[in-house]
Amino acid sequence: MPTLDRRPGPNLRRIPPRYLSNRLAGMILDLIPPDQPVVVPVDDTAVQHKGKRVYGKGRHHDAVRSTHSHVGWVWGHRWVVLAVNVKFPFAARPWALPVLCALYRPEEWNRAEHRRHKTPIRLTMQMVASLIHWFPRRKFILVGDGGYASHELARFC
Numbered sequence: 001m002p003t004l005d006r007r008p009g010p011n012l013r014r015i016p017p018r019y020l021s022n023r024l025a026g027m028i029l030d031l032i033p034p035d036q037p038v039v040v041p042v043d044d045t046a047v048q049h050k051g052k053r054v055y056g057k058g059r060h061h062d063a064v065r066s067t068h069s070h071v072g073w074v075w076g077h078r079w080v081v082l083a084v085n086v087k088f089p090f091a092a093r094p095w096a097l098p099v100l101c102a103l104y105r106p107e108e109w110n111r112a113e114h115r116r117h118k119t120p121i122r123l124t125m126q127m128v129a130s131l132i133h134w135f136p137r138r139k140f141i142l143v144g145d146g147g148y149a150s151h152e153l154a155r156f157c
Contacts, residue, residue: 022134025099028084029135037139039085040131041096042124042148044104049076058106078104080120082127100127124148125156 032038049057057076066072080103083096102123110117118126124144131140142148142157 018130021100021130025084025131025134028086028097028099029138031086032084034137037141039094039141039143040082040128041085042080042082042127042142042144044078044080044120044147046074047077047079048074058109078120080104080123080127082124082131100130102127121148121150121153125153128156 029038051057058078079101081098082100083098085094085096087094104118104120104123105115107117109115124142128140128142131138142153144153
């Protein structure tokens, strides 16, 4: 039977994920000069999870498995991921380093648990609002594919 580690030091189980995201984003933004705007790509990804007891699982459109004539679906989670583009001297292209993510829950799950449904656009707005709140002196450029082309997100930005 495993024993708990009783040594003094930070207990990682008690650190809130938003705090870790804040610290990670701060370390990444230190790599970008303060006078340059920060390019922030956003995208969602479907991750397949099988099983009857997987929390938050739903049927999501999977662009990788889809073609013009066939629509691919996956049962599992759909994560909305916000990253920060960083240009490293050893790479030809900038790298997108993820700093925040949010689980998109299907509308029927939210209805069953009496929660307000949040679309991927709403989740993106919350994550961008966190970045703006944490780093008020930085300028951000949000980049996304056609799934994030909405008037609501444009007005928010």
